[in-house]
Amino acid sequence: MMTFDDLAAIPSLAETLPIADEAARAAALDRQNSLTKPPGSLGRLEDLALFMAGWRATPRPRIGLAQALVFAGNHGICAQGVNPYPQAVTAQMVANFQAGGASINQLCRVNGADLSVVALDLDRPTADFTATAAMTGAETLAAMNRGAAAVDRDADVLILGEMGIGNSTIAAALAAALFGGEVADWVGPGTGSDAEGLRRKISAIERGLARHRGLTPMETLAALGGREQAAICGAVLAARAARIPVILDGFICTAAAAPLHAADPRLLDHCLIGHVSAEPGHRRLLAAMGRTAVLDFDMRLGEGSGAALALGILRAALECHNGMATFGEAGVSEG
Numbered sequence: 001m002m003t004f005d006d007l008a009a010i011p012s013l014a015e016t017l018p019i020a021d022e023a024a025r026a027a028a029l030d031r032q033n034s035l036t037k038p039p040g041s042l043g044r045l046e047d048l049a050l051f052m053a054g055w056r057a058t059p060r061p062r063i064g065l066a067q068a069l070v071f072a073g074n075h076g077i078c079a080q081g082v083n084p085y086p087q088a089v090t091a092q093m094v095a096n097f098q099a100g101g102a103s104i105n106q107l108c109r110v111n112g113a114d115l116s117v118v119a120l121d122l123d124r125p126t127a128d129f130t131a132t133a134a135m136t137g138a139e140t141l142a143a144m145n146r147g148a149a150a151v152d153r154d155a156d157v158l159i160l161g162e163m164g165i166g167n168s169t170i171a172a173a174l175a176a177a178l179f180g181g182e183v184a185d186w187v188g189p190g191t192g193s194d195a196e197g198l199r200r201k202i203s204a205i206e207r208g209l210a211r212h213r214g215l216t217p218m219e220t221l222a223a224l225g226g227r228e229q230a231a232i233c234g235a236v237l238a239a240r241a242a243r244i245p246v247i248l249d250g251f252i253c254t255a256a257a258a259p260l261h262a263a264d265p266r267l268l269d270h271c272l273i274g275h276v277s278a279e280p281g282h283r284r285l286l287a288a289m290g291r292t293a294v295l296d297f298d299m300r301l302g303e304g305s306g307a308a309l310a311l312g313i314l315r316a317a318l319e320c321h322n323g324m325a326t327f328g329e330a331g332v333s334e335g
Contacts, residue, residue, distance in 0.1 A: 007141065049320070049321035062318060072094050080128065160307060171256070188251070230256075233260055249307040252277075273292070275293050
């Protein structure tokens with residue numbers, strides 16, 4: 001099992017973690033070009049099949065086990081009135097996930113993913129980052145290790161999501177700290193903030209950024225992030241060590257992984273973005289990271305819902321890749 005004991009060592013992992021198998025990808029491309037269709041006619045479905053071939057190191061990748069992990073945490077920044085809901089909702093939603101009553105449960109069921117929910121010390125919120133660092137380095141590493149430990153190394157793909165009252169503020173703070181720009185451009189309504197709620201979110205983030213300057217990306221994760229964001233980073237890296245492709249969810253999940261991108265963009269080479277969130281900061285974040293999402297469905301629920309929906313598209317891509325006949329098999333002239 002992959003473990004972490006030094007935040008400063010995270011960027012160097014880009015030099016030692018597995019990379020995509022180019023021979024497998026090339027063989028998959030040869031197969032794509034021999035299937036009974038004009039080359040490239042399935043567009044991004046073909047790209048997804050090649051992506052999977054490279055990371056699973058086989059020309060004909062299949063999804064046997066799809067694992068979905070939702071990490072949940074609570075945040076001290078809620079003391080600044082950044083969310084209209086009480087923090088008790090986080091634990092209530094975790095119970096709903098466990099009972100099978102949430103959107104993510106239905107999307108995982110219909111798209112064939114095994115869902116687990118990991119609650120991270122919900123009775124002990126992180127600190128208010130306007131007053132001090134949200135987490136110590138040790139707390140950040142502990143959450144990363146819990147995220148890494150939750151990854152099933154037998155999975156063929158990993159879906160990541162989150163739950164945490166206040167974490168749209170965390171996402172905007174991380175994005176602003178890592179990529180700059182006006183704080184207001186990163187902030188959205190989250191679970192339904194009104195104009196006054198948005199003003200409080202912007203003010204809290206601006207004060208947090210003023211307090212926590214000149215930090216490395218991983219130090220920024222500790223200063224501004226939450227346990228679920230750190231757990232997502234740990235899970236992303238553990239999946240990379242096992243050559244498991246990852247589907248990240250929307251704004252909050254992408255922002256959670258953004259410190260890894262800022263530390264070294266190669267650390268997210270095995271990750272897809274499931275969908276473009278309707279949260280206004282997500283398109284800006286994807287542009288900053290040079291990423292394109294699989295879907296754009298105007299969703300902003302979180303929970304891993306967009307990533308689970310994207311799993312269905314990924315499965316469709318592999319069904320076409322593996323199930324279609326070649327020109328030779330079908331007796332069709334290639335022209």
